[in-house]
Amino acid sequence: SPLETTKRKVAHSDQHGFSVFPDQVRVPNVIVMVGLPARGKTYISKKLCRYLKWTGFKTKVFNVGEYRRTDANAADAIHGANASFFSPDNADALKVRTEAAGRAMEDMADYLNSGAGAVAIFDATNTTKFRRKTIIEFCKNNTLRCFFIESVCDDPAIIDSNVTDVKVNSPDYKGLMSAEQAKEDFMNRIENYKKQYEPIEESEDEKLSFIKVINAGRSFKVHQVQGHVQSRVVYFLMNIHLLPRSIFLTRHGESEYNAMGRLGGDSPLTEDGRKYAVALGEFFEEESVQNLRVWCSQKVRAAQTAQYLRPEMHAEYWKALDELDAGICEGLTYEDIQQRYPKQADDRAADKYHYRYPSGESYEDVVSRLEPVIMELERQANVLVVSHQAVLRCILAYFYDRPLSELPFIDIPLHSLVKLTPRAYHCDSTIYKLDLETGEWDETSAQLP
């Protein structure tokens, strides 16, 4: 059961509250969501999970609603999974919901105690002190750090967009009733929870660590943040926003080194590369994106690709957007590397994400230097990024929620423009591929992941 003690070596705190690790063992973290339905708990859980995984923390969301829905004997209760299922005096429904939470916590304990995970996100309402007390006990018994994220929201517009975007199509209602009925039923479900709702108070536990997010990040209350992961979580939550916008990503046009099959360098565009730059300028004349910002790497081929965009787009040049540094292999072709450094070629093929070129970088290094770029992209509205293949693979892996091992294999052809539009739980993505002969853009769309 989740209440049994853990086998892991444990940390303890010194008199100042700083962790003292016997052998540098990191204490796994449990992030616990709190809030009424339709307050963005799943939105935060998924987005936070994606960010933490991308920065290298093995993270998983445990959504109690999904456990409830898969629970066999809850099947019949589901068909009434309308508001009455969630009424506090529906005893057997309450039992099902409690069992689902218990199974989710057992799985969380396994995930963290086995060392498979570093962070678990417990996505449920957790709206009573009693429920939170159970979780705090569970964390104590498993020597896990516990951080509560409470989303408090009384802005009807935000709640309405949530119910419309994600509740109406939820599995609880699929095919059972019309959208209007589902919406009305969901509002009743919220009323049921309100009867029992006890907002977090620091008095409920002397070591309580939490952040209250108010009205989708308009304001925050942060209390007793402990450790690296919790401070990264607070920082992330203070930088995201819900406003709709698009992020455009493109590699530079074809360069002289591309034409010769040579890696890296700082060569100018070829004639074809210049054609792409001209077409890119025309694309944004026609698309006329509101207040578009342009972020370029500091390589000549990237700056030349952006040269036909309007000056008022405030092109900024980020070194962090430069191509992966191939070190001793800069300027070589893959054949050169195979002949001169066969062992390097084998090592790279064995683990393309962690492989670092001698005197150069690995994909893992590029992800680290892109973290500030990702954080600034989260803060901004419409942005066009003009960069390089390895860099765009890292950025796309973040928005597509791809595993880091697959990151180095994401396909990004030359002369193609990716338009990302982040949605609640996924990204809409359109790829415009330029046909150099006709000057036409071929468009293909997808929902990712």
Ligand SMILES: O=c1[nH]cnc2c1c(-c1ccc(Br)cc1)cn2-c1ccccc1
């Ligand atoms: O605070 C909310 N209240 C109702 N809904 C919400 C939120 C947030 C939210 C919460 C915290 C932060 Br930092 C940023 C956004 C996102 N959402 C959401 C809206 C539409 C669809 C899916 C989720």
